[in-house]
Amino acid sequence: MRISVLGGGPAGLYFAALAKQLGPGHEITVWERNAPDDTFGFGVVFSDETLGGIEHADAAVHEAMSREFARWDDIDVHYRGTVTTSGGHGFAAMSRKRLLAILQQRCRELGVDVRFRTGAPDVAELAREYDLVVAADGVNSAARTRFADAFAPTVETRRCRYIWLGTDLVFDAFKFHVLETPHGIMQIHGYPYGRDGSTFILELHEDVWQRAFAPIAATDLAPGESDDKSIELIRELCADVLEGHGVMANNSKWATFGTVRCERWVHENVVLLGDAAHTAHFSIGSGTKLAMEDALALAACLHEQPSVAEALGAYEDERRPVVASTQRAAQASLEWFENLAQYTHQSPEQFAFNLLTRSRRVTYDNLKLRDREFACALDEWFAGTLGTAVAPPMFQPVRIGALELPNRIVVSPMDMYSAENGVPGEFHLVHLGGKALGGAGLVMTEMVCVSAEGRITPGCPGLYTEEQERAWARVTDFVHGHTPAKIGLQLGHSGRKGSTKLMWDGMDDPLPEGNWEVCGPSPLPYRTDSQTPRELSTDELAEIRDQFVAAARRAAQAGFDLLELHCAHGYLLSSFLSPLTNHRTDRYGGSPENRLRFPLEVFDAVRAVWPAERPVTVRISATDWYDGGIGADEAVAIARAFAEHGAAAIDVSTGQVVSEERPQFGRSYQTPYADRIRNEVGLAHGTAVIAVGAISSYDDVNSLILAGRADLCAIGRSHLYDPQWTLHAAAEQDYPMPWPKPWAAGKRKPQTGRTDGPEPRLELVRTGGHQTAHARWRPGSDR
Numbered sequence: 001m002r003i004s005v006l007g008g009g010p011a012g013l014y015f016a017a018l019a020k021q022l023g024p025g026h027e028i029t030v031w032e033r034n035a036p037d038d039t040f041g042f043g044v045v046f047s048d049e050t051l052g053g054i055e056h057a058d059a060a061v062h063e064a065m066s067r068e069f070a071r072w073d074d075i076d077v078h079y080r081g082t083v084t085t086s087g088g089h090g091f092a093a094m095s096r097k098r099l100l101a102i103l104q105q106r107c108r109e110l111g112v113d114v115r116f117r118t119g120a121p122d123v124a125e126l127a128r129e130y131d132l133v134v135a136a137d138g139v140n141s142a143a144r145t146r147f148a149d150a151f152a153p154t155v156e157t158r159r160c161r162y163i164w165l166g167t168d169l170v171f172d173a174f175k176f177h178v179l180e181t182p183h184g185i186m187q188i189h190g191y192p193y194g195r196d197g198s199t200f201i202l203e204l205h206e207d208v209w210q211r212a213f214a215p216i217a218a219t220d221l222a223p224g225e226s227d228d229k230s231i232e233l234i235r236e237l238c239a240d241v242l243e244g245h246g247v248m249a250n251n252s253k254w255a256t257f258g259t260v261r262c263e264r265w266v267h268e269n270v271v272l273l274g275d276a277a278h279t280a281h282f283s284i285g286s287g288t289k290l291a292m293e294d295a296l297a298l299a300a301c302l303h304e305q306p307s308v309a310e311a312l313g314a315y316e317d318e319r320r321p322v323v324a325s326t327q328r329a330a331q332a333s334l335e336w337f338e339n340l341a342q343y344t345h346q347s348p349e350q351f352a353f354n355l356l357t358r359s360r361r362v363t364y365d366n367l368k369l370r371d372r373e374f375a376c377a378l379d380e381w382f383a384g385t386l387g388t389a390v391a392p393p394m395f396q397p398v399r400i401g402a403l404e405l406p407n408r409i410v411v412s413p414m415d416m417y418s419a420e421n422g423v424p425g426e427f428h429l430v431h432l433g434g435k436a437l438g439g440a441g442l443v444m445t446e447m448v449c450v451s452a453e454g455r456i457t458p459g460c461p462g463l464y465t466e467e468q469e470r471a472w473a474r475v476t477d478f479v480h481g482h483t484p485a486k487i488g489l490q491l492g493h494s495g496r497k498g499s500t501k502l503m504w505d506g507m508d509d510p511l512p513e514g515n516w517e518v519c520g521p522s523p524l525p526y527r528t529d530s531q532t533p534r535e536l537s538t539d540e541l542a543e544i545r546d547q548f549v550a551a552a553r554r555a556a557q558a559g560f561d562l563l564e565l566h567c568a569h570g571y572l573l574s575s576f577l578s579p580l581t582n583h584r585t586d587r588y589g590g591s592p593e594n595r596l597r598f599p600l601e602v603f604d605a606v607r608a609v610w611p612a613e614r615p616v617t618v619r620i621s622a623t624d625w626y627d628g629g630i631g632a633d634e635a636v637a638i639a640r641a642f643a644e645h646g647a648a649a650i651d652v653s654t655g656q657v658v659s660e661e662r663p664q665f666g667r668s669y670q671t672p673y674a675d676r677i678r679n680e681v682g683l684a685h686g687t688a689v690i691a692v693g694a695i696s697s698y699d700d701v702n703s704l705i706l707a708g709r710a711d712l713c714a715i716g717r718s719h720l721y722d723p724q725w726t727l728h729a730a731a732e733q734d735y736p737m738p739w740p741k742p743w744a745a746g747k748r749k750p751q752t753g754r755t756d757g758p759e760p761r762l763e764l765v766r767t768g769g770h771q772t773a774h775a776r777w778r779p780g781s782d783r
Contacts, residue, residue: 008032043193
């Protein structure tokens, strides 16, 4: 097979060496426009997992790299005059220049034709001449640009600037320094890469960069030149960190990180590799790691599959989920550093934990495995701030207003579609009573509607009749009589999303018969096949406000401990908040303040009749997941407005406002919005913040609470799978949580078999119909 490789960086060279090793008959040409000893940057970082893959794939390369490694286990967080150290992280780094030299030598030994100082011919010409073209030509890939219509790339740039530098100070750990300068907060990412030097990256928000460096930064640098004036100022700002050591530059200039994503990595016989296909923020040390894992996987697939087309398909199928997972983690890390200033009120202990868990790959449990002493100290610190006994963070008590909860787990509101004529029945008693017996501190009803016309479906419950009130009182009596849990009612009106089928008959599908008229701020249907809502008049708004008030009075009489106003998910109050659904031109539409007016009027009216000692909370959609809709900045303003009106907690959800939404699903994907609202609004107003959305493990709950990203976590689907989720979480953590006496005999600690991160998967490889005797590393992914 004739293979052309564009780019002589780690991805291209490593692929060429592996492919030649597995197929000595392959004719492989590598095109590299730079000289052999040209390189930009200083050090590259590898995790133990990646090094295991390299060792299994090519022991000679691994052995040569191992002789160069600077290894460390510790991460030091320098913040507000303190150093917090966490151990057990297992990293290795080496000079990028030495890595390239090792890979170049390996290619020479194997007979790969590496052409330095030679620009590659046009990729379309190469695709006609060679069986396979591997585009490993970096973040500014010419091949990706040439076939942009096929690869469909996007590049997302963010709001931080960074500059890549070196120093002859050899750090003894991975270093994070938070610098409080006259211009604003800056951060240093630093790590050793050998016996004589370290990499350090200075990163700062665009606003800070404008104040500090914009007046002096070079704008007309030639390729290979560095920004000397900026570097001189950096020497001054980082003098304490550098301890008198020098600063080294190598094509060092300001940049804004761009996350590259491509819809496809393969076009006919051209395939993207490494940064040409994807990038991930440097704060998780993933660029070279991903590139070399790509190379390993592509070489293996070519060796295993009978044709180039099948190999490229297998490569993309294998690598895309792993890369997507890494990019999610990198995005979370990038955004954390971008918003670092919102955490500078935190104590050194919490700040360090927050930093270490920023990408969600390192967690509370994971840190206990890596450095138990560090994790136990954090538990003691957290308990000390509360004046309580040491316990996992999720089992520390918390207040929502004057309401004290025994732990920080909330059973999230979940529509059950099982009421008759709005009346909750036996199902609701068992469903909610069972969840309360299961150990959660707070159990929430599904959205309970203020009128028959305000229901989502015929199966949704209400609180607009005496019969409904009596039925709900039966539920609250059971919860209060048999459990230590509190129970809250979520109150809402379906608005334009009403008069639809039960979920299992077709979610959001309009009823074929027996439907009722729907209403909203503007006559905009939710879907093309949905009813067009009636635009509400001012008199009708007052009538609906009074329906909320009447329902709130009934909820208090029924014995609910908390009332949550549902201002999310595109229901009536939510649809007033979003500019996508509110096109009014009167005092209830237009500006953010006007769109807030009716939801705040309802909140104030409800708060006025609800018992003063019981909290009122609000659920919001912090983003519409659609251009032109509510985003994080406006969500903060909405949360602040409700907090100023007396909301005791903000329950932070997202989306479901417009059917065209494009949500970015993933583990704990909504928590960044809760995080920001807590740190910008909640702490200032004494308002608790509840995180919700794809939070399924007690490890994630502990991580979120201890890092200060939320005060409570609402768990939904996991409670449907396991109604005793909280009791089981306590048992698995050896926390002595009391069980209901009739269930006590069943209490035991399950055998979880938890391991520290993904394990290597060694697979026998079939070639030519025969099973070979070697095994191959498949890099794992995060859970």
